[in-house]
Amino acid sequence: MISTRYLEFETCSGDTRNITEDVQRAVSGSGITAGLATIFVPGATAAIITIEYEDGLAKDLWNALERLLPQEMEYLHNLRWQDGNGHSHLRASILGPSLTVPFDTHGLMLGTWQQIVFLELDNRSRKRKVIVQMIGE
Amino acid sequence: MISTRYLEFETCSGDTRNITEDVQRAVSGSGITAGLATIFVPGATAAIITIEYEDGLAKDLWNALERLLPQEMEYLHNLRWQDGNGHSHLRASILGPSLTVPFDTHGLMLGTWQQIVFLELDNRSRKRKVIVQMIGE
Amino acid sequence: MISTRYLEFETCSGDTRNITEDVQRAVSGSGITAGLATIFVPGATAAIITIEYEDGLAKDLWNALERLLPQEMEYLHNLRWQDGNGHSHLRASILGPSLTVPFDTHGLMLGTWQQIVFLELDNRSRKRKVIVQMIGE
Numbered sequence: 001m002i003s004t005r006y007l008e009f010e011t012c013s014g015d016t017r018n019i020t021e022d023v024q025r026a027v028s029g030s031g032i033t034a035g036l037a038t039i040f041v042p043g044a045t046a047a048i049i050t051i052e053y054e055d056g057l058a059k060d061l062w063n064a065l066e067r068l069l070p071q072e073m074e075y076l077h078n079l080r081w082q083d084g085n086g087h088s089h090l091r092a093s094i095l096g097p098s099l100t101v102p103f104d105t106h107g108l109m110l111g112t113w114q115q116i117v118f119l120e121l122d123n124r125s126r127k128r129k130v131i132v133q134m135i136g137e
Numbered sequence: 138m139i140s141t142r143y144l145e146f147e148t149c150s151g152d153t154r155n156i157t158e159d160v161q162r163a164v165s166g167s168g169i170t171a172g173l174a175t176i177f178v179p180g181a182t183a184a185i186i187t188i189e190y191e192d193g194l195a196k197d198l199w200n201a202l203e204r205l206l207p208q209e210m211e212y213l214h215n216l217r218w219q220d221g222n223g224h225s226h227l228r229a230s231i232l233g234p235s236l237t238v239p240f241d242t243h244g245l246m247l248g249t250w251q252q253i254v255f256l257e258l259d260n261r262s263r264k265r266k267v268i269v270q271m272i273g274e
Numbered sequence: 275m276i277s278t279r280y281l282e283f284e285t286c287s288g289d290t291r292n293i294t295e296d297v298q299r300a301v302s303g304s305g306i307t308a309g310l311a312t313i314f315v316p317g318a319t320a321a322i323i324t325i326e327y328e329d330g331l332a333k334d335l336w337n338a339l340e341r342l343l344p345q346e347m348e349y350l351h352n353l354r355w356q357d358g359n360g361h362s363h364l365r366a367s368i369l370g371p372s373l374t375v376p377f378d379t380h381g382l383m384l385g386t387w388q389q390i391v392f393l394e395l396d397n398r399s400r401k402r403k404v405i406v407q408m409i410g411e
Contacts, residue, residue, distance in 0.1 A: 002308055002411050004376065034139055036175055036272055038310055038374050042385035044326040051230045052181040056213030057223065064206060064227050069338060076330030086331065090338050093325045097388070098374050100175050100235050102141065102270040109268055111180035114234070131383055133376040135272060135310055135409060137139050171276050173312055173409055188367045189318040193350030194360065201343060201364050237312050237372050239278065239407040246405055248317035251371070272409060274276050 003030035007130040011120035016058040026132040035136015040098040045088040045122035047095035053115040088121040140167035144267040148257035153195040163269040172273015177235040182225040182259035184232035190252040225258040277304035281404040285394035290332040300406040309410015314372040319362040319396035321369035327389040362395040
């Protein structure tokens with residue numbers, strides 16, 4: 001059995017959006033009682049990760065991304081396209097667009113503090129559609 | 138067909154644990170002969186990766202993590218919670234909690250030197266339960 | 275339903291290879307109309323990522339990898355094995371060997387500029403076989 005749902009929302013640059021409950025609702029509503037949930041963001045400047053969702057740690061994460069892949073470096077992508085989001089692309093490629101989480105009748109098999117989080121890595125507001133696909137029985 | 142198994146073990150901080158054979162045993166014992174194995178760690182301070190499993194490279198990896206995401210920085214997470222594992226969370230978010238590997242009747246389709254490895258990124262000993270879920274036919 | 279295909283090609287060190295159309299062809303040829311495509315590279319010195327595929331950004335990515343995980347550091351792996359690819363292993367472990375992408379009758383659910391890309395992280399030419407496994411209905 002397969003079921004596909006979509007989460008749609010608008011973002012601001014730098015958003016750290018907890019989508020755990022939305023994904024859980026997609027799983028519960030699918031009628032599939034055991035299987036694999038894939039969360040995938042179509043787009044080259046966003047990422048899906050897991051993290052303990054609290055303000056301090058979210059800020060730590062963005063600080064780390066800025067240290068490792070700074071916005072204000074000279075990127076060839078920016079020289080060509082003038083949209084200033086070279087850092088967004090690199091961060092997205094390294095963090096990744098997809099996450100797979102097993103679930104059973106009790107729901108997503110996440111750890112106590114482990115949340116599913118969408119990161120808006122782009123340097124502007126976006127309309128986003130995240131795919132949640134359940135495969136199972 | 139779906140089959141779910143669990144690997145349970147105790148860790149020390151900094152453990153680099155080769156779980157390839159355990160995952161292979163889970164696949165073999167599932168009765169599924171072709172499909173996808175998802176290895177997932179519930180928890181926000183551990184990761185599942187692939188790497189050539191040898192002592193030197195394991196040390197290189199931990200050195201790289203310390204260079205990129207140092208333990209002794211000032212993290213807001215640590216200021217609030219006083220548990221000193223802000224670096225553990227960031228490393229886990231960037232490396233990721235899940236891995237998907239195809240398999241067939243010959244077993245996991247890994248490269249010759251490519252092993253499945255659990256990283257204990259937390260700063261203390263933990264009891265861990267890793268989920269191995271097989272989907273296939 | 276499960277279907278497994280293989281992409282085979284030869285690489286040079288530093289290749290950034292767009293395999294999106296090859297994966298799309300594997301999906302279309304599988305007879306599966308909705309499901310999950312897993313792209314997996316067996317091997318410890320290559321990675322599968324998504325990125326906007328354009329020359330400038332590809333160079334930005336390799337520059338970032340060189341800044342974060344430089345080739346010319348002293349790696350214990352190199353001291354022991356003398357093959358000089360310690361950096362290749364670390365980059366591969368952090369970027370990851372697998373990617374999962376949902377698809378339906380319209381094909382892979384990628385973003386407009388989001389391509390599936392193989393990175394040859396090793397320091398020499400290689401023959402590579404990438405696995406594309408479709409699960410669905």
